[in-house]
Amino acid sequence: MNADPAAQLRLLDLQAIDAQVDKLRHQRANPAEAAEIKELLGKRADVDGRLRDQRIVVDDLSLAQSKADADVEQVKARRTRDRDRMDSGAIGDPKALERMQHELATLERRISTLEDEELEVMEQLEEAQSALGELTSAIEELDGRLGVLTGSRDDRAAAVDREIEQVLSGRGAIIADLPADLLGLYDKLRASKGGVVVSELRLRQCGGCQLALDASELGEIRATAPETVVRHEECQRILVRTAESGL
Ligand SMILES: [Zn+2]
Structure with a gap:
């Protein structure tokens, strides 16, 4: 293949741009925050699962408390009704009155038992609510930290995008x-080898594989027309001759 020596030199400029863009894209794809973000997202998923479970516990206990409250109120209402009947003097029969007093005593014991249960449920509910509060705070804290990290990652990515755009702006002119x-x-x-595919022959050394060229290789290159595109036999890279090639 033949190409103007100036075009061969331009290939080095093109490669410098592409290498710079590769570096920037790699930077963008591997942000410094990535590891911590991944770790925090894992923690968040765990805390979120516990938070959902805890909400169910709180909801169940809230229902249990409402039921306990209603049970106490129901028995108290009956006690009030019985007392009112006794106080009204409507019950004249002494045996009926005795039965009524006996029932009232039973109702008192029942109320006391129900109030103990009500208190126990209330304590359980308070504990469950406090645990729910802690989990909610933990989620908020994780979200705060994640917000900072993703914000800084996105800011940096945007800056890198601008830099890529700037570096690429010179590419069109070179390609032309x-x-x-x-x-x-x-x-x-580039597609098959990646990285450096054009190397400068500098001080008798290939800039790509860093191997020194021996006398016979140098003699061969010296005898080759400047327009001929030379490949380094060792690494198959395009070897570009410059004034510092040492030929
Ligand atoms: Zn080489």
Whole structure:
């Protein structure tokens, strides 16, 4: 393949841009915050699961408390009704009155038992609510930290995007200077090898694989026309000759 020596040199500029963009894209894809964000998201999922369970516990206990309250109120209402009847003097029969007093005593014991149960449920509910509050705070704290981390990650990504755009702005002009077959070879090598595919021959050394070229290789290159695109036999990279090649 032949290409103007100036175009061969331009290939080095193109590669410098592409390498810079690769570096920036790698930076963008691997933000410093990634590990901590992943860890915090794991924690958050765990706390969130516990929070859901705890909400169910609180809801169940709230229902239990309402029922306990209603039970106490129901028995108290009956006690009031019985007392009113006794106080009204409507019950004249002494045996009926005795039965009524006996029932009232039973109701008192029942109220006392129900109030103990009510208190117990209330204590359980308070504990459950306090645990729910702690889990809610933990989620808020995690969300706060995640917000800071994702914010800083996104800010940096946006800055990197601007930098990529800026670096790429010079690419079009270089491509315009390159013949299609040389550009095609460059693209093909980059796709298969990645990284550095064009190396400068500098001080008799390949800038890609860093190997020194021996006398016979140098003699061969010296005898090759400047327009010929030379490949380094060792690494198959495009070898670009410059004034510092040491030929
Ligand atoms: Zn090489």
